[in-house]
Amino acid sequence: MKIGELAKQTGIATSRIRFYERHGLLPKATRRDNGYRDYGHDMVERLRIIGLSQSLGFSLSEIREILPSAIEEQLSCDRIIDELGKKRENVQLHITKLKKLSHRIDAAIEYFRDVKSAGNKAKTDVLMKL
Amino acid sequence: MKIGELAKQTGIATSRIRFYERHGLLPKATRRDNGYRDYGHDMVERLRIIGLSQSLGFSLSEIREILPSAIEEQLSCDRIIDELGKKRENVQLHITKLKKLSHRIDAAIEYFRDVKSAGNKAKTDVLMKL
DNA sequence: ATAAACCTTGAACCAATGTTAAAGGTCAAG
DNA sequence: CTTGACCTTTAACATTGGTTCAAGGTTTAT
Numbered sequence: 270m271k272i273g274e275l276a277k278q279t280g281i282a283t284s285r286i287r288f289y290e291r292h293g294l295l296p297k298a299t300r301r302d303n304g305y306r307d308y309g310h311d312m313v314e315r316l317r318i319i320g321l322s323q324s325l326g327f328s329l330s331e332i333r334e335i336l337p338s339a340i341e342e343q344l345s346c347d348r349i350i351d352e353l354g355k356k357r358e359n360v361q362l363h364i365t366k367l368k369k370l371s372h373r374i375d376a377a378i379e380y381f382r383d384v385k386s387a388g389n390k391a392k393t394d395v396l397m398k399l
Numbered sequence: 400m401k402i403g404e405l406a407k408q409t410g411i412a413t414s415r416i417r418f419y420e421r422h423g424l425l426p427k428a429t430r431r432d433n434g435y436r437d438y439g440h441d442m443v444e445r446l447r448i449i450g451l452s453q454s455l456g457f458s459l460s461e462i463r464e465i466l467p468s469a470i471e472e473q474l475s476c477d478r479i480i481d482e483l484g485k486k487r488e489n490v491q492l493h494i495t496k497l498k499k500l501s502h503r504i505d506a507a508i509e510y511f512r513d514v515k516s517a518g519n520k521a522k523t524d525v526l527m528k529l
Numbered sequence: 530a531t532a533a534a535c536c537t538t539g540a541a542c543c544a545a546t547g548t549t550a551a552a553g554g555t556c557a558a559g
Numbered sequence: 560c561t562t563g564a565c566c567t568t569t570a571a572c573a574t575t576g577g578t579t580c581a582a583g584g585t586t587t588a589t
Contacts, residue, residue: 273565283566284548292546303555305566314523321526325504329546339521346515350508357504364497367490374455374487378480385476391469393444396451403535413536414578422576433585435536459576 270308272298279316286316293333294319315340326356373399400438402428409446416446423463424449445470456486503529 276283289295295315298306318339322332331352338348377399384391406413419425420436425445428436448469452462461482468478507529514521 271566282548285546287567288547303566305555317523317527321529325507325529326500346511346521350511350515353504353508353511357501357508360497360501360504364494364501367494367497370456371487371490371494374483374490377455378483378487381476381480381483385480391476393447397447399451399455401536412578415576417537418577433536435585453576 270310270312272306272308275308275312275316278313279320281316281320289316289319289329292329294329294336325353326360327352400440400442402436402438405438405442405446408443409450411446411450419446419449419459422459424459424466455483456490457482 270278272283272286275281276286279286286295290298295312298308301307315336318336319332322335322339323329327335335349335352338345377396380395380399381391383389400408402413402416405411406416409416416425420428425442428438431437445466448466449462452465452469453459457465465479465482468475507526510525510529511521513519
């Protein structure tokens with residue numbers, strides 16, 4: 270399979286596939302006589318796993334680390350489960366932060382409503398408490 | 400006030416202050432005879448408002464847009480309240496997405512636990528549903 | 530007078546995740 | 560044989576929010 274075909278089957282641009290190869294997320298492709306990259310169907314799967322991992326919030330460097338565990342065998346489901354657990358925690362933390370942020374925004378809205386109805390000017394010392 | 404003093408009072412690095420000036424978040428500073436920037440105390444407030452806005456999730460280009468409304472007078476509390484409302488909605492959306500993500504991660508964890516206990520190999524067609 | 534501590538500018542660099550362009554080789558069809 | 564659709568490489572660009580560096584001018588303290 271040439272790179273364009275792989276791109277079609279995965280919906281991932283050729284530039285992106287080459288980028289992943291350069292950055293070690295894909296093995297260096299075997300080449301045909303003319304120098305064209307040649308892929309087997311396993312690369313479709315690998316690219317899908319990369320896409321899934323990204324959608325689960327993993328960065329490319331994280332994926333590069335974990336991918337062997339995900340692909341090779343189930344040598345280390347444990348490793349994957351562990352990483353997923355950490356990622357889950359991060360996401361929960363992020364949610365907590367955003368909830369706090371949402372409350373602060375609410376407070377800011379209330380403050381500006383007060384400022385408006387009282388016809389005052391906003392004061393930075395009050396703002397700083399938000 | 401020279402730029403170093405302003406930096407001390409706000410806790411914002413001089414390089415950052417110059418950066419903000421270049422990018423239109425601060426007016427072009429008036430200069431002393433020697434070419435040094437000279438600031439009044441209002442710049443301390445302005446920088447604080449910028450910091451607050453960032454902490455509420457506004458990007459610098461958003462801040463550049465809104466800042467006049469926030470500073471000048473309460474000509475437009477409405478504008479600020481409006482922007483805060485939009486930002487709040489974005490944050491809520493973001494939270495919703497992260498919750499879904501968290502559920503997907505949970506599903507992935509369960510899947511890999513199954514794979515492990517059954518001694519199977521993970522299958523991409525199942526993974527794709529996560 | 531000289532060293533330390535400030536100030537100036539412009540340009541380059543960082544992270545992450547790619548895309549786009551330039552310049553060229555290859556291949557299948559008409 | 561030429562046209563169009565592929566493929567190759569390297570390098571530069573984009574985004575966001577700054578930091579760091581080089582090379583120099585100024586001010587303050589000793």
